[in-house]
Amino acid sequence: MEAYIFNLVNLIAIYAILAVTLNFIMGYAGIYSLAHAVFFGLGAYTSAWVAQNVHPSILLTIPAAMMAAAALSLLLALPALRVRGEYFVAASLGLQVLAVTIFSEWKSFTGGIGGVLAIPPANVFGIEVFKPAHFAILSVVALVIVMALINALVHSSFGRNLRAIHDSESAAASFGKNVPMIKTISVVISAALAAVAGALYASYLSFINVESFTLDASVLVMAMVIIGGTGTVAGPIVGAALLMLLPSLISWFDFLPQTEIGALQQIIYGLGMTLLMIFRPGGIVGRRAKA
Amino acid sequence: MLAIQLAITGLQTGALYALTAVGFSLIFGSTRIFHFAHGATFVIAAYFFYGVFGAGLGLLPSIAAAGLGAVAFGVLLDRLVYAPIQRHEGSFFTVFVASFGVGIVVQNLIGMVFGRGFVTVNTPLSRSVEMIPGVYVSPLAWIAILCTAIFLGALQFFLRRTHTGMALRALADNPELVRTFGLNPRMIAATAFAVGSVLVVPAAIITSATTGLNPAIGHHVMLISLAATIVGGIGSVSGTMLAGLLLGLAESLALLVVDSQWTEAVTFAILFAFIIIRPAGLLGRATAH
Amino acid sequence: MTRHFTLAGAIVSLACLAMPAVAEEHTIGAIFPLSGTNAVYGDVFMSGADLAVEHINADGVLSGPLSIAYEDSQALPQPAVVAMTKLVNVTGVPYTLSAFTGVSKAISTLATRNSVVGVNGGGVGPDLAELGDYFWNVIPLANLEMRAVVPFLVEERGLKSFALVYVDDPLGDAMHEELETILPEVGGELVDSFSVPTTAQQFSGVAAQVRASGADVVYVASYGNQQLQIVKQLRDNGVDAQLVAYSGYAVPDALALPESEGMIITGQGVDFDSEDAVTKRFVEDYTAKFDRAPTAYNVNYYNAVLVYGALAAAIEAEGGEVTGEALLEARRATESFDLVGGTVSFQDNGTLLFPIQVKEIRDGAAHALTSVTFD
Missing domain, CATH: 3.40.50.2300 (Response regulator)
Structure with missing residues (x-):
């Protein structure tokens, strides 16, 4: 039972990192990305590669994952500078689909659908961390650090600039703000921190494959942010916890027929998304209505 | 020979893409609702056809069931989900999330009712006939192309020659203008959903006999529709039509150069390139900002 | 159906x-x-x-x-x-x-x-x-199935040129490798192979390429819904070569498909x-x-x-x-x-050995043609 709870804590913490980093660009910069799973995936593959071929120390795997994701995120920054709204959503969608194809085909790096097997456990200062209870310390600490970083950023002058851009891009530009630079930096930071979640995920599950990094995963993370409350501090965490707990909660209902549990879980997930958007579009934590 | 064959195959695929994409484009262009559940409309139409046809009730009742199912779903979704959201908040992203949720619900409900396996409507019409040596075309390919021409022709007539159609085109630019002409914008929006949903019906029926169905098929349909809408230019029905055909052709002809697992990537590379280089699309006037 | x-x-x-x-x-x-x-x-x-x-x-x-x-x-x-x-x-x-x-x-x-x-x-x-x-x-794993059916097709049926349509995953990759190894050993030839992504549903383009390859035999290595869609679309698009699949095809949905008529499949021989x-x-x-x-x-x-x-x-x-x-x-x-x-008995690598049957699909059911035993 204990192991089960810690297992959930780990998954929630990892997805919460993704939600918090996506919320950073969605809630503060107004960049609605459907490609967040790309950076999650790249982080996971990169750290798995480093762990298997160089050394499984998190002092190596996590920075490598972050750098790879930061570099790739420039591709996402490109449309973010050119277009807004539905065009950007479509562009990020395009990037997501392209990335899934590459994750499936670049077999020497990703293992394709077969995935990367036997990824070594995370090595923290010489100690191998793989039991759910021990890993929970690592994942929660990582989440807290990521949140603290983002919180500090949001309350700095950089954060004020972001909000100015969110409210009115042209006004911000006329105040002499370097809008393209600020947008690019925020995308890079978000992607790099999302890769931290990828690195943790790879070492925790010891197996990764492309299915964890598809459009569905991007939508799941986006749903966490929106259901929790876009642009709030607690929202993404609440959303991540809720959506990760949902399958476990449903699996306790023993009276449901085995073969329909998967479908019912999906229906509840879909219905929840829809109803929440109708009755509480600001999310659970968010304000009732948005300006 | 292979190139000709692939071009014909691509044309058939493209014709069906054009139909579904125009449906999405019409809804999106006039109401600005990011109707991601358009793929679910396709699934509903296809399975209603399959269910009624499989029960042995004949072709016409099956087509009617598919049409009614699609229209009812589109219009009800607009009334029950999109309208309340738009009333208190206009963000297209909120609508998108709600719509995505509906898509998941429909996919799983259809799976529970009709089974999650592969189903197909058996007809001799899906069997290809050798037209010239080495080039095979099935009767359904001609039907697909003919249906596309008829439906899109009728749509152009509707949009250019009827009051409702013209109001529909005006809705996106200026809802107030529509109101001053004594028309109710909500009614016009409902019309957009009805017409947009009807357009997927022929594509859904033909697909049920060619590639066959499973509940997850709506996903691909939706992604292609979105890509065609953007590549064609938001708000341009003719542009979307053209883009749908081109994407079908590109997907098929790409096989001459790459393995089939790269064809989807080709579609989305085109999309990505268009957004970066020419966000207004093939025939679009609107700017992206 | x-x-x-x-x-x-x-x-x-x-x-x-x-x-x-x-x-x-x-x-x-x-x-x-x-x-x-x-x-x-x-x-x-x-x-x-x-x-x-x-x-x-x-x-x-x-x-x-x-x-x-x-x-x-x-x-x-x-x-x-x-x-x-x-x-x-x-x-x-x-x-x-x-x-x-x-x-x-x-x-x-x-x-x-x-x-x-x-x-x-x-x-x-x-x-x-x-x-x-x-x-x-x-x-028994698929390499055994291939080792049973390929010699049968080449030697008994005189069908020498093969095309392979395989799913792009560990199973498909392994089948591809296996077929490439076996065919030359028995005097056959792999004239073309086509990998398809696990999520693909549209195979008319692949079918056109398969037809153009002119193979006598088309081996389909996929599973679930996809293998049915491949078979149906191959037939619909004018591929009339002998179709062959492994044991994954022996599910009721697949056997009932009209296009499966005449296919050859393999499977573990169980003497019921x-x-x-x-x-x-x-x-x-x-x-x-x-x-x-x-x-x-x-x-x-x-x-x-x-x-x-x-x-x-x-x-x-x-x-x-x-x-x-x-x-x-x-x-x-x-x-x-x-x-x-x-x-x-289990082999040392933890795998059971069973004889393999080569079967033909007729009237919606698989009928055994021959049985191959391995040591």
Whole structure:
């Protein structure tokens, strides 16, 4: 039972990192990305590669994952500078689909659908961390650090600039703000921190494959942010916890027929998304209505 | 020979893409609702056809069931989900999330009712006939192309020659203008959903006999529709039509150069390139900002 | 034309849940596709495993009642790893049934790391034989199937040029490699091969290429819905070559497809008419319970559960605790097992050997053409 709870804590913490980093660009910069799973995936593959071929120390795997994701995120920054709204959503969608194809085909790096097997456990200062209870310390600490970083950023002058851009891009530009630079930096930071979640995920599950990094995963993370409350501090965490707990909660209902549990879980997930958007579009934590 | 064959195959695929994409484009262009559940409309139409046809009730009742199912779903979704959201908040992203949720619900409900396996409507019409040596075309390919021409022709007539159609085109630019002409914008929006949903019906029926169905098929349909809408230019029905055909052709002809697992990537590379280089699309006037 | 066993599966699982909980109960895990596009396999697998549980409990083989904790893999590696984590850490099972090549490979790391036995009775990727001591197969793998059918086609039927349509995953890749190796050995030739992504549904373009390759034989290596779509679209688009598939094609949906007529498929040869007690009881009870004849898949998971019953009973007889380590040790100490299809032994790599049948699909059913035995 204990192991089960810690297992959930780990998954929630990892997805919460993704939600918090996506919320950073969605809630503060107004960049609605459907490609967040790309950076999650790249982080996971990169750290798995480093762990298997160089050394499984998190002092190596996590920075490598972050750098790879930061570099790739420039591709996402490109449309973010050119277009807004539905065009950007479509562009990020395009990037997501392209990335899934590459994750499936670049077999020497990703293992394709077969995935990367036997990824070594995370090595923290010489100690191998793989039991759910021990890993929970690592994942929660990582989440807290990521949140603290983002919180500090949001309350700095950089954060004020972001909000100015969110409210009115042209006004911000006329105040002499370097809008393209600020947008690019925020995308890079978000992607790099999302890769931290990828690195943790790879070492925790010891197996990764492309299915964890598809459009569905991007939508799941986006749903966490929106259901929790876009642009709030607690929202993404609440959303991540809720959506990760949902399958476990449903699996306790023993009276449901085995073969329909998967479908019912999906229906509840879909219905929840829809109803929440109708009755509480600001999310659970968010304000009732948005300006 | 292979190139000709692939071009014909691509044309058939493209014709069906054009139909579904125009449906999405019409809804999106006039109401600005990011109707991601358009793929679910396709699934509903296809399975209603399959269910009624499989029960042995004949072709016409099956087509009617598919049409009614699609229209009812589109219009009800607009009334029950999109309208309340738009009333208190206009963000297209909120609508998108709600719509995505509906898509998941429909996919799983259809799976529970009709089974999650592969189903197909058996007809001799899906069997290809050798037209010239080495080039095979099935009767359904001609039907697909003919249906596309008829439906899109009728749509152009509707949009250019009827009051409702013209109001529909005006809705996106200026809802107030529509109101001053004594028309109710909500009614016009409902019309957009009805017409947009009807357009997927022929594509859904033909697909049920060619590639066959499973509940997850709506996903691909939706992604292609979105890509065609953007590549064609938001708000341009003719542009979307053209883009749908081109994407079908590109997907098929790409096989001459790459393995089939790269064809989807080709579609989305085109999309990505268009957004970066020419966000207004093939025939679009609107700017992206 | 499509048959579904959802209701039957539901009733079976409800029946399982209704079983009383006793202190010394045995629980084994099973990671099957219960939702998603491959859920049809889950129902097939469950029916065999559940029947074995009934028989073991009715015979009082173990000290307490045996039950199976089912988890949903959707036939995908990722959900399977999550399910395996739960089975290992929470349910605490010593023995887990698994299916599908990708799924089995994905959970094998956890199986080894936690000393839990994983048993595959559905996946046929040849590399499943190399997943370590804790991963066993109670099914002959696809390399055997290819080694049976390819010589048959080349030598008996005189069909020499092959084209391969294979799914882009570990199973498909392994089949591709295997075919490339075998064909030259028997004087055949692989003229072209086409990999398709796991999610693809549209194959008219691939069909055009297959036709252009002019092959005598088209080997289809996919599974689930996709293999049916490939076969239908190949036929629709004017491919009239001999179609061949492996045991994954032996599901009711596929056999019932009109386009399957005349296809050649392979599969594990199970002699259902055998006179031994285990086989007779299985065939009779299975037919009575599910009102249809059993297939090899039902047999494999029935056998997988019987193997657990035999090993756990042996461990209990010596007063030991039933753990993964104990099961592995007991298996190594056991000479042979009386299973459906005869008395068989595990090879050192943890895989059972069965003869392979080459069958032809006629009128919606598979009819044996020949049987090939391996040493």
